[in-house]
Amino acid sequence: MKHIYRHITDRYLFRLFTSLALAGIVALSAIYRDIPWTVLSALLLLLSIRWQWKLYRRYTQKILFLLDAIENNDTSIHFSEHEDIPDNRIVNQALNRVASILYNVKSETAQQEKYYELILDCISTGILVLNDAGAVYQKNNEALRLLGLDVFTHVSQLVRVDAQLMGLLTHCRPGDKLQTRLSNERGTVNLSIRVSDITIRQEHLRILALNDINNELDEKEIDSWIRLTRVLTHEIMNSVTPITSLSDTLLTLIQGNEELKMKSEPISSDKETAEEIRNGLHTISATGKGLLSFVENYRRFTRIPKPEPSLFYVKGFINRMVELARHQYPDSRISFRIHITPDDLILYADENLISQVLINLLKNAIQAIETEGTSEGIITLRAYCNESEAVLIEVSNNGPAIPPEMAEHIFIPFFTTKEGGSGIGLSISRQIMRLSGGSLSLYPGKETMFMLKFN
Structure with a gap:
């Protein structure tokens, strides 16, 4: 490239000096009033200027x-690189x-942008790039999924999803750490939003980095309930077990004493007292055993x-579950x-x-x-x-x-609206899914x- 630049520069310098020489000849001829030389040199100067102007326009x-x-x-x-005129060639x-150089640079830039887009679409954090007017410069698939949108070009589009979220993203500033709840047809999402900034081409x-913290909150909530349940069941079991054991022992002793008294014709008042004691102990025993069963269920x-x-x-798995449900409720x-x-x-999971x-x-x-009687x-x-193969x-x-x-509240342990329900079915189901990575x-x-x- 350097030798081409040097060659073109030398040719243009030669033409420039030629034009300057002709201009000098025209000036000298005019001074000495040599009309033929003045006319000839002036014509040559005009032809040189016209030729250079044509070259300039052609190259431009x-x-x-x-x-x-x-x-x-x-x-x-x-x-064409096969022209007869060397300068044009x-x-x-x-x-x-x-x-060729510019096309290569543009192609490499496009490939890099595509590469970064693929990286953004592979991460589990939603990314939004906004200008101060609210226009969306960049977003990844996770951000669209979290917001429940298929097309997102401006913050104002969020008014159809959640007006409060639109205001939050419109007025957020670099350094903000925000948290909000978003409800759409895909469910409820707890969003964590972190804001940073950058200036590119003077703009x-x-x-914005968006994260769904539902799973994190669910795990902390379930872990808290598990710890609480373990403490409660341990304390209740320790307190109730001796009571039921003692009541069973007393019932055995009373039954033995009654058999002895029956032979010696006991007084009616003693019979009534023994009957009350026996009924009370039966109640204690039955209640204690019921409580132990209750706690064991929650365990x-x-x-x-x-x-x-x-x-x-x-x-095949779903068909088996349906047949089992039909068997459990044959009259439905x-x-x-x-x-x-x-x-x-x-599916890859614990069946x-x-x-x-x-x-x-x-x-x-x-x-x-x-x-409901439907x-x-x-x-x-x-x-x-x-789309993510889950x-x-x-x-x-x-x-x-x-x-x-x-x-x-339906996933909270022990919460139920059904009479006789334990309130742990959905809690256990969610915990099983969490342990299964889903x-x-x-x-x-x-x-x-x-x-x-199932992820």
């Missing part, structure tokens, strides 16, 4: 044509070289075995609709533990439909893979929807729908 047009082609991504641009070679941009919440995952077909008039996509969908989750959800759905009860089960299983029914004020969520809507997600 070529450069502009090259810039337009690069701007429009036209890679077919090419100047050299200039064309230089322009082709420049075009100020804000970078299961803290003793879920470690999952032992294996591969199994989802279709409920139809099951099963949709598996693809037909040979495979025994996951069966407890699905059986519990089916049982709750059947009971909800029967309690004439045509329908339970729908769908299993499929999402396996999803949806269990929905056309029974009454869970009220919003109850939906926030999640269990309730999705609000006209119908009650639970979703099992």
